[in-house]
Structure formats: C-alpha cells, structure tokens
Amino acid sequence: MMTTEKPVYDISKLLSKIESTYRSRTPKSGALYKVARSLMPGGVSHNARFFTPYPFFEKRARGQHLWDIDGNRYTDYWMGHTALILGHSPAIVRAELRKQIPNGLLPGTASENSFGLARLVSEIVPCAEGVRFCTTGAEATMYAVRLARAFTRRNQIIKMAGGWHGFNSSLTYGVHAPFEASESAGLIPEEKERVKLAPFNKIDETTNLIMDNAKDLAGVIVEPVMGGGVLPADKKYLQTLRNLCSEVGAVLIFDEVITGFRLALGGAQEYYGINPDLCTLGKIMGGGLPSSAIVGKKEIMILADPSVNRPKDERAWIGGGTFSEHALAMCSGRVTLEYLKKNRKSVYGSLEREGDEVRRSLNKEFEKRGIRSTTTGATSLFGTHFLSDHQNEISSQEALIESRRELELPYFLYLMAIKGIFILPGHISAISAVHTKFDISQLVRATGDFADFLVETQ
Template sequence: MTAEEATLSTLQRSAELHARARELTPGGVHSNVRLNAPSVFFERGAGAWLWDVDGRDYVDYLLGQGPNFLGHAPTRVNEAVAAEARRGSVFGAQHVLENEAGELFLDTIGWAERVRFGATGTESDQAALRLARAATGRQKFVRFAGTYHGWLDNVLVKTVDGVTGPGSRGQLAHHVADSYVLPFNDVAALDATLSAHDDIAAVIVEPVMVNNGVIPPVDGFLKHVRRLCDRHGVVLIFDEVVTGFRVALGGAAERYRVRPDLAVYGKAMAGGWPVSAVAGSAELMDLFAGDVVHAGTFNGSVPACAAVIATLGILREDPPYARLEEYGATLMETIVEVGRAHGLPLRVQGLPMAFHVSFGDPALVRDYTGLAVLDLDRYTRFSHTLADHGIWVAGRGIWYVSAAHGEKEMAATRERLYSAAADAAADKVIAKASV
C-alpha cells in the first residue's frame, strides 16, 4: 500500500463527511479560503493540537487562520464566555461588560482614545474607511498590492503583471477604482501618488504584509508612511487584524513605534471568538456618534466582550511574546534545516509569531511581485504532505505560532517535518525518473 493509499484509508470518516458536505454547501466549505485544503474533518482541538474524526492528531500551525493565539479552547476564555452567556447574549442595548472590555482594550494598545467593537475584520475595515472619507471629504484610498482588507467589492483585488482588477467574478468592477494600488515598501511610489492626487482620504496598510508572504516593513517604511500622511492630510489606517496582539501586546503600532490614526483588530484579541474592533483618535471615532453610520446586531455582544476581557487579561498577566520569539525562531531554523537535509529548497521569511514558508531563493522578498519568483504551487502540494504526517498548515504558506506551543510540540513537529520532507524528496526523485 502506498503512503497516499494509507492516508486515504485512515481518513474514511473525513472522506464520507466531505462527500456529504459537497451536497450541502458549495465546494463543501463555508469559506473559499478552505477550498483547496485537505479534506479533513476535525472533531476537537486543545492547545496547539487538533484531532480529526478518524482519530489522527496534528500539531496545528494554522490556528483557525490566526484567531487561536492562545491555542484551542483556552479554559479561562471559554469559562468566562459560558458564565456570561448564561445571563444573556444580545440585548439590543448596552451592558456592563462593554465598558470593561473597552477600557481594557484601549489601555492595552496604549495609543487610541476610542474603540468600537464589531464581528469581523472585513466590516471593521469598511468602518475605518468610511470614517476616513467622512473626515476628509475625499473618496479614494491607497492600499498595497498583496495586502488583504476583506472580501467586499472595494477591497478585494487581484494584481497580475502589475495590472489590478477585481478579485472575484460578480464584483462591481468600478469599485476597484476606489483605490490606488502601490507596491509595499515603496515610499517613493506613495510620495508620488499622494502628491499627484488630491482625492485620497486614507492609506490603509497591513504593517506586516502577513496575508501574502509575511513580508515585514523595511526599516523606516512605516515612519515614512506616517510622515507622508501627515503632510497630505490623509488618514493612516493600520489593518492589524492579524498583527494586533500577536506581534506585540500593543500590536504592530508598538513593535514599530508608529501611531496610526485608526487601526482595525481581530483574530488574536478574543481567544478564538469572532470579535473585531476599530480604534483611533476621539476626533475621528466620535464621528460615529453623529451621522456616520456603523451598525451591527452582534457588535459588542456579551460573549464577545467576555472573550476580549479574558483574553487580554491573560496576555497582560503572562505575556507570551518572549516565548513566541524563541519558539518561532527555532521552528523557522528547523524548517530550513529539514529542507537542507533532504535537498529541498525550503525558505522561510517573516516574524517568529507568523512567518511564510515556500520553495525558492532564500533572498528576502520585499513586495508582492517578489512572490512570483517562488514556487508557491509546490509548497501548496507540500502542505498536503505535511497534513498526511500530522502537521496542519495553510496551503498559502503562512505558519502561525501560538502561546500553547512548547517543547512537546517542537519535538513532534521536528520528527514529522523530517518524515514529510523525506516523502516530498522521494516524490521529486520519482517525478524525475518518470520524465
């Protein structure tokens, strides 16, 4: 029996559930991000581990696309949510936890004066852009190729050979024209664009371009962006949906010592529960108290606020960031070591808390076009091999590290990486022999 046949034989229940799912929902998934993932159905998660319905375990570096920063099912968070949910979930009015969550949130990030809670990063990004347009009276915004700010028509774009267009069929194509799309880390391009156009309300940026390649800002880039926005009266929005509370307790604003006008948060802020936030200066945020509309039935719900309070309490009382730096750095080195041992050109780039793995030249990639020289398709295939060997990762190359990863997980990861790499190297030899 081949390794592939053995894997299929041990995933019988997953295969059956996947077949049924395809009858119930398009592609068998409820988010297009999962379309090309291995057809595994999970039963439970705890800490840094997942267990599928066929009894196999996985060291998890996907972490639900990032939200499980504390690991799966953190006891303190879940107990807090359960306790408060027994008293109600949505009142259509204020409740006592809102102030507590808001005070803790603002004190933790350290720079903002107001916060509004939401449910998704996509909606909070839109709220921030609306505030910027209202404050400036301008219509357009600058964003950077490869960054992700949600799936709605005005922010979902695809850049091919330098040409930007809609990222999906069915989009209103003219909405893509709401933005000027520039190369990440290119201060000169931003300077020229802001100087040439007087219709720009905002610059929105992932401070670290995590969603594509985990590309860090080059030295001084974010500070230059801040200065240019000040010079031209443009609102600077940090999309910290991924970086917030992950790269530092105060997010990228703290790590890179740059204060935005507005910032959007999600993922790591609520221990796996669906909560987002937009935060910023009182001058901008208080526009929501007037005729700038931001609404949502589940915004600031009781479970959401309980999750925020418990999660931020954990992160403040026992900050995991030094441990994450050490674990992530060791893991990045291990991946390169494993690739070298098996003749695989594995490359790693990013921060210890979130980094990108692919095949190709180890030189630093500075912007979205640089990803084109990497063999991303080969890595996607390798991610399936990793899943076969009990390591769960994203097919697009992002590895997330959680506060729950430790010595046990590192030992298991190292052993499974070597095994997966041996299979990948053998497949390469077989492919060459068959040519």
C-alpha cells in the first residue's frame, strides 16, 4: 500500500452528490420511511438497519438479489446479517417449509424436527457434546455467560473491547468506542463491574487481564472473527485464550453466531483447530429462520438438564423461550446444514477463493488510485476500511477507530445508489454460495469507479 499525504476529501459534497441520486432512485422508500418513523422509533426494529439518509424498503429477495419497493435491484452482500449462506429463499428451504407448514408451526413439545437438527449440529461442531436451542444470538450468549458462571461458581466475564454478542444486558458493555462509557441508559452499573474488556488480538495485555482476574474469572467470550471491523483473530491469540482459560479454570466461549458454519463447516473451531468449552450459534443454523443454540462440553451443558433434580442454586436455568425449537426453523436449519455437509468441499472451497479475490481486488482498485485502504476478513467475510496516514493494516479495534471511517458511508452509499450493490454501511459483508464470478467482478469494477469518483472530488 502506498504512503501519500492524507488527501482531503469534501465529505459533505461527496455525500450530497450520492444522496441526491439515492433519493431520486428511492422516492417510495423515502415516503414510506417517513411513515415508518412515526410508528417505530427510527423506522426500524434493528438499529443496524438504519442508515442515512434512510434505508430502502425491501419488497422481494431471491438468490443473491434484493428488490426495493421502487423496483431497484441490488446484489446483496449483507445477506440477512450474514445468515444466508445459500442465498435468499433457496429452493431446498422453500420445499422443506412447504412440507412442514401443514403439520404445525410451533409444536410446544419435544419434536423429531429439533432432534434432527441437534444431531447434525453435534456431528458438525467439534465442541458440541450437548446442544440447547433458543431463538436469537443475544439469548444464546446470555445463556453462555450464565452457564459459565454456574459451572465455575465465579462471577467475572472477560469480553473483547468492541465485541458484539447481541443486546442482552449481560454483555452490552464495551461494544462501541469509547469502550469504558456505558452503551446505554438503563443498564445496571453494578453489572458492568462484572465484565472486563480485553484488547482483541493483543496477547500480553489480555494475558495480564486474565491473570489479574483469575480467581473470580468465570469465562472469556470472543468472536473468532470480530464482526465489528471484520477482524480475524490471530491463531496465536485464540490459542493463548485457550491455554489461559484451562490454566485458571475459566470457561472459554466462542461466539460463533457469525462464524459458525461460515469459516468452515465446523465453524471457527474447525478453521483454527482450537476448541472452546462453550459455543454460541445462530444465523446460518436457522437457514433463514430465527433460531440459535448454545452448545458445548457435556459437563457444563448438564447443568441445564431439567430432568435432574438439583437444588436451585446448583442448576443453570436456561432455555425458556416460547419459540425455541420452532418447527419451521428446525426444518430450514436441518436442510441447510445437510446441504452444507454434503457439499462442504465445493461450497467452502469456492467461498474461500471468492473472499480472497474480493480482498485482493478491492485493495488493488484503491491502491491504483493512491487511496489507502484495506479489506479485511476471513474466507467469505469481508469489510473495507480506509487507512490513516500512519496505518498499514487494521488488525485491532484501536486501529479501526483510528481509520478514516468518514469515507465508509460515501463508499457504501455510492455502491447502493449508483451501482445497485448492497453493503450495509459500516457493517460486515458476506459472500454466499449463490454469488457468481460476475457478481464479484461487478463489485470490483464498481469499487474502481468509486475510487475514481473520490479522486475527482478531492
């Protein structure tokens, strides 16, 4: 990557040009957004779905494409928050849902469907000696913390500064910079005392933090590829966490809500060859429908067994969700995992190649125009960052904060408004098994055009 004087871009001029195209292409979305805002705070129910000036409203999705209510088509790299590894509404999922619908939606009792998915998950995920389904990732990570505390009879949890595990109150700390400040009004300050923040990928500082808290440390939770920033963990870092947790008797939790069935069939634990004690799963496992799971070592998972009569303070009561083991989600998850298992070589081989191609080519497009950037990620996950003068790479949250984040919205909005490519501004992107070579080359060309546009408005 070249070192040049930091170019000065007129961001508001850049944005106003792109925004006016976006507004003119999405008038129905603009009008609907005004009404949606009056019904739902911010017009959305997931914060990430809002971006300025307003999000387009989706009408239809199939394969790698989304269509909005104004008739624009987008090649989608957000892919349902990265959940849709087989694309939108794949035929195998549609067929399975059609079979199940007449036979019930929410059994509310033990069901063969969930047994089928649990068996697959335990075959595929290396650490999964026991499986418990729930409905969202936030629920799964909350349960992981509870299980870790129950098993160790300790209180402290270490998470990564910048780590995201869903919006449960056990882990909504240190997600956005400045990390020490509260993430939200309404959180209990005393709970924050029980959650310490480790600097991701920094072995020495993390080792010191773990050793300083060893006595009361229940668990360490980490995303093997940090979703915010799309930062892969160094293998050495994960191995250090593994060794230290074993040494001090703490539970190592991999939050594989994104990386599960994504980095490899067996997730990050297979990809890195390092097993956690507990792991949380979601997204891909639902095959496009809402479900999540907490899986892990038998000796920990049995604390959740309701058939064993334990004193109240010796059990870990998890698994209270009305919609857990929803029949449709169990079916869509099962056919998705069956497909991935049967086609693991071809699917994961091509996802890895395409991810490498995207990272290499996007870097090249910016570099050719003297724009300092890096596209990070692992296998099919990627995210583009603009480098500050003194930076050559982004491998930590600190580096991410120091990068030129002001250029991200113009880039992603340009792709959306002018090129029909949907990357949710500032968020992780995921290639699916249905993206084609043409799609990838379209993204590369569009990025080159944006780089030209950026240089012109300098």
